[in-house]
Amino acid sequence: MNIRVRIACMTLAVVLVGGLGGAPVAAAPGETISLAFLAGYKEDVLRANIAKFEQASGIHVQIDASPYDDLYKKTLLSLSTSANRYDVLFMDEPWVPALADFLAPLDDITKQMDLADFVPSTVAAGRYRGKLYALPVDPNVQLFIYRKDVFQERGLKVPDTWDDVLHDAQALNDPSKSVAGIVTTAGSDQQTGLYMLLLIWSYGGDVLDKNDRPSAETPEARRGAGEFVQLLKYAPPSVQSYSFADVNKAVQLGKAVMAIQWASGARPMEDKANSTVAGKLGYAVMPKGPAGRDPMRGVWTIGIAAKTSHKDAASKFVQWITGKEFGTAAALYPATSSAIHSPRVSVLQDPKVDAALPYAPALLANLRIARSRTRVPQWPDIQEALRQAAAKISTGAISVPDGLKELDASLGRIMAK
Amino acid sequence: MERYARGGLPWLAPGIAFLLLIDLFPLAYAVVISLYSWWLVRPSDTRLVGLGNYAGLVTDPQLAHDTAVSAVFMAGAVSLELVAGLFLAVVFARRARIFDLVRPVILLPLFITPVVSGTMWRLMFHPDLGIVNYYLRRIGIAGPPWLSDPGLAMVALVLLDAWRTIPFMFLVLHAGIVSQPHEFFEAAMVDGAGSWQTFWHITLPLLRYIMVVAVLIRAMDAFREFDIFYVVTSGGPGTATETIQMLNYRIFGFGRVGLASALSTLTLVLVAAMSLALLRLLGRERTA
Structure with missing residues (x-):
């Protein structure tokens, strides 16, 4: 060579x-x-x-x-x-x-x-x-946010269960004053699906089972999604068009007494220049359902x-x-x-x-018990199917059982691809 | 003539080659990709599935729903734009100094990008903070939930699109009207035709060819509209305003390249079929 x-x-x-x-x-x-x-x-x-x-x-x-x-x-x-x-x-x-x-x-x-x-x-x-x-x-993690001043004035305790939240939301909802009992994302937004999933988890359901097979059509999932729909009855009238930013606006303007929102959205609520409720908000661990307390991790x-x-x-x-x-x-x-x-x-x-x-203390407390979404490569597709189903359910375009049935079919197609 | 054509070919070749490169090659490549199951997350699993992607799409109820939404939007928006654009074009065809001053103002929405106008209108339609419901409340009307009611959300989008593109219709139709020969109108006046008769029997028939072209351009654009849907409603409430373009955007976003290419090809076929139908109509008008 x-x-x-x-x-x-x-x-x-x-x-x-x-x-x-x-x-x-x-x-x-x-x-x-x-x-x-x-x-x-x-x-x-x-x-x-x-x-x-x-x-x-x-x-x-x-x-x-x-x-x-x-x-x-x-x-x-x-x-x-x-x-x-x-x-x-x-x-x-x-x-x-x-x-x-x-x-x-x-x-x-x-x-x-x-x-x-x-x-x-x-x-x-x-x-x-x-x-x-x-x-x-x-x-990031989902937080339960409430108006400390209103709760004190009404002699209410911080809700511990979703039934407590529903009860308080009904009691505090006052459409004549344009004040809603609770606000959360319910528009055509991926957060809507994630909040519905939060409730589904609390009632013992999930979108995939332990073997990553679709499992959205269970009695537990139906109860959780049903509770989500019940909560929306005490949300602002146009909540079906609410995105992440709209939830913040509603809280900042004092138009909702309770909210479920990601921690990343909490800081603007404490902005004294733009929030009428800065310093009046309380942050708690996520309420629990029959299956436990499952704030979502992100x-x-x-x-x-x-x-x-x-x-x-x-x-x-x-x-x-x-x-x-x-x-x-x-x-x-x-x-x-x-x-x-x-x-x-x-x-x-x-x-x-x-x-x-x-x-920060509520962020840490929720993070310590936070639950992750199922760890599969198809999750972005799954989240989209969840968004569609939750958005339709939240507007009443489809019933909870039919919405979950449709979701289950979509999940089947996604996991088979 | 033929000799001239042959002689010109070398001069046209670079242009034709350029068009092939930027138009036909990507199109052909997209069609080829549409025959594969190609998920960016698992590139090693890419395989030929023939018409599998197309079969999956046409049996998916979501596609039928989103196509119907796109068609309803197209029909609503283009009809409103045509009527309003024609009205303005006829009004502005009269010679008055004030019109010269107002004309640029009417054209302004045409120069605002869709994302900016979408954001503006989303805020305007906000149930609590929006200017639309504010003024409705001022006159004693409870403002409707524009973006959280499925029907009203579509109305809001049609209104927004009309606001943006009526200037285009106006511009094209106005140019058509002012270039119409005066002799017809003078003859009609001599024969005692009124304004309405002149418009119906002379202005409109002479304008029909331009109208079809304007409608064709706007219909293709409206069917493929994406920006304002994404910004104003994100497809909601529920999936009430989810269009075929939004579906494609989401599918591609999840890295389903083969499926997204199949949907793009289907959209192209739909738009081409629609355009051909309109062109045939145009052809009939020209030969009639």
């Missing part, structure tokens, strides 16, 4: 061995990583703090922020095709099972982290089939693309964004529409954070 060819072969072998099996290469100063992130209320918190990471590490983070629906599409396209556009990905936890095949396991990174400081259920959000593919950044997580060529820089970024310093800065970020809450117990129990976020 020609000497030049031999040298070329040896060089190629060294490059391949080094690249495939060698130790990770340290992040080079001036290196750029690309991050897929959620646009809007979480993005501004990140942008306000990212300079600290960039100055300390010398790594530039290119943020590509997209709205919720587009973020999943862009992430999926980038990971599953040769586009390979992103090194680091900000993901809603139900996406993790669908994207796990394209993500780098993070178990090695966590060896350098104090995982004990994280709320355990938030770490579970990034786990799939025994491996950790993502770490928690923003632990943790925003961070993962690294398996195909990235900037693994070390991406790892450093993941450690920073899940760290205590960023978590505290994000929780204390002086904005009324933004919310990134840390998954760390030490941050959520920090007196400064508790003073800034009156709902």
